[in-house]
Amino acid sequence: MKQFFEGIPKIKYEGEDSRNPLAFRHYNPDEVVLGKRMEEHLRFAVAYWHSFAWEGGDPFGGQTFERPWYPQDNMERAKLKADIAFDMFDILGAPYFCFHDLDVRPEAGSFAENRDTLNEITDYFAEKMAAGGPKLLWGTANMFTHRRWMSGASTNPDPDVFAFAAATVKSCMDATHKLGGENYVLWGGREGYETLLNTDLTSELDHMGRFLNMVVEYKHKIGFKGAILVEPKPQEPSKHQYDYDVATCFGFLQKYGLEKEVQLNIEQGHAILAGHSFEHEIATAASLGVLGSIDMNRNDYQSGWDTDQFPNNTPEVAVAYYHILKAGGLKTGGTNFDAKVRRQSLDAEDLVAAHVGGMDICARGLKAAAAMLEDGGLEEALSSRYEGWQTPEAKAMLGSDFESITKRVLAEEIAPDPRSGRQEILENYVNRFV
Ligand code: XUL
Numbered sequence: 213m214k215q216f217f218e219g220i221p222k223i224k225y226e227g228e229d230s231r232n233p234l235a236f237r238h239y240n241p242d243e244v245v246l247g248k249r250m251e252e253h254l255r256f257a258v259a260y261w262h263s264f265a266w267e268g269g270d271p272f273g274g275q276t277f278e279r280p281w282y283p284q285d286n287m288e289r290a291k292l293k294a295d296i297a298f299d300m301f302d303i304l305g306a307p308y309f310c311f312h313d314l315d316v317r318p319e320a321g322s323f324a325e326n327r328d329t330l331n332e333i334t335d336y337f338a339e340k341m342a343a344g345g346p347k348l349l350w351g352t353a354n355m356f357t358h359r360r361w362m363s364g365a366s367t368n369p370d371p372d373v374f375a376f377a378a379a380t381v382k383s384c385m386d387a388t389h390k391l392g393g394e395n396y397v398l399w400g401g402r403e404g405y406e407t408l409l410n411t412d413l414t415s416e417l418d419h420m421g422r423f424l425n426m427v428v429e430y431k432h433k434i435g436f437k438g439a440i441l442v443e444p445k446p447q448e449p450s451k452h453q454y455d456y457d458v459a460t461c462f463g464f465l466q467k468y469g470l471e472k473e474v475q476l477n478i479e480q481g482h483a484i485l486a487g488h489s490f491e492h493e494i495a496t497a498a499s500l501g502v503l504g505s506i507d508m509n510r511n512d513y514q515s516g517w518d519t520d521q522f523p524n525n526t527p528e529v530a531v532a533y534y535h536i537l538k539a540g541g542l543k544t545g546g547t548n549f550d551a552k553v554r555r556q557s558l559d560a561e562d563l564v565a566a567h568v569g570g571m572d573i574c575a576r577g578l579k580a581a582a583a584m585l586e587d588g589g590l591e592e593a594l595s596s597r598y599e600g601w602q603t604p605e606a607k608a609m610l611g612s613d614f615e616s617i618t619k620r621v622l623a624e625e626i627a628p629d630p631r632s633g634r635q636e637i638l639e640n641y642v643n644r645f646v
């Protein structure tokens with residue numbers, strides 16, 4: 213059943229000198245990096261939606277890809293799509309995959325039909341997984357494509373849509389649990405607004421907070437051991453999304469008492485849309501204790517929209533993994549390619565090569581990040597920059613007050629002497645490793 217990928221062999225590690233475009237030059241799953249196998253550090257996942265569901269459209273033109281499983285309007289083609297997807301997971305040696313309900317089943321008008329077809333197709337997945345297929349990194353619900361979601365899911369002004377969303381997420385959590393999924397993701401989709409002229413922001417946020425609490429309550433009820441993750445994104449499709457970035461999400465989680473229950477799935481492209489770097493978002497989440505998982509797909513820096521491209525920039529990826537390793541690595545999370553090939557990349561080979569390149573660049577970034585950590589140059593620079601805070605006077609100051617501090621400034625005639633931030637020297641240092 214490898215017909216779709218005919219002529220494409222199982223991808224192997226051939227080392228840096230390989231000229232084979234369908235070989236790994238850096239991703240060597242068994243290679244030990246900082247005491248752990250590369251595969252266990254990176255925990256790669258293939259996203260069903262972009263690799264198998266995306267048809268290659270853009271705002272100016274429709275489908276460019278021709279796939280034997282299109283249109284996915286019946287179970288027969290949904291199963292064919294699953295056969296081909298699992299073939300690709302096998303070719304890549306991908307340890308995980310991720311899916312939305314809509315990626316894997318035909319869409320029907322009624323909740324009951326959607327739930328039944330989801331159950332049927334995920335039973336089909338379970339057989340393939342048991343026969344040596346990959347594991348499930350996370351499942352999620354698509355609550356943004358169908359017109360019923362156009363004004364939001366849990367934030368919809370219509371309580372019937374909230375109800376439909378609750379039942380949908382329950383069915384997707386059940387499927388994720390059944391398949392042994394290691395996380396469950398909620399990306400806001402249309403949880404946001406187009407104009408405040410028609411939006412009651414306060415009650416929409418309250419409804420979203422209650423909804424997420426219901427997710428957590430249900431997780432505990434069914435004994436789902438995975439992590440619940442929210443994926444920040446600042447805009448697109450809504451003009452303003454409620455889960456704008458890591459800091460906004462954390463404020464939301466705290467307000468609704470969820471900061472110990474919910475972590476974040478951080479996507480590079482979304483960080484860029486929010487005007488942040490990927491490493492800023494990762495380091496902020498790590499510092500707030502909510503770093504869960506990553507979607508490793510970049511955006512185009514010029515176009516200003518979510519282009520979902522495979523990663524291909526070693527320094528960016530290296531700095532991201534540096535912060536992940538510093539935070540103790542990915543735990544239940546992984547490296548998900550929420551990435552799609554460009555719409556002119558028509559062939560099965562393009563699909564495989566895109567993942568091979570993405571996996572390889574991540575492996576290269578991971579090795580560079582580990583080498584930097586082993587060398588310790590950045591940690592040394594950091595402790596030297598903040599060494600003043602190690603003195604007893606500096607520590608005591610944090611427990612004092614403005615009046616006593618002012619007295620000390622006057623008595624000791626404190627006059628700070630600025631020191632270089634050494635940015636270029638540190639950038640040059642990083643360039644030695646990437
Ligand atoms: C959308 C996005 C989603 C989530 C899952 O920009 O990233 O595909 O990853 O719903």
Ligand code: CO
Binds near residue numbers: 399443479507
């Ligand atoms: Co994503």
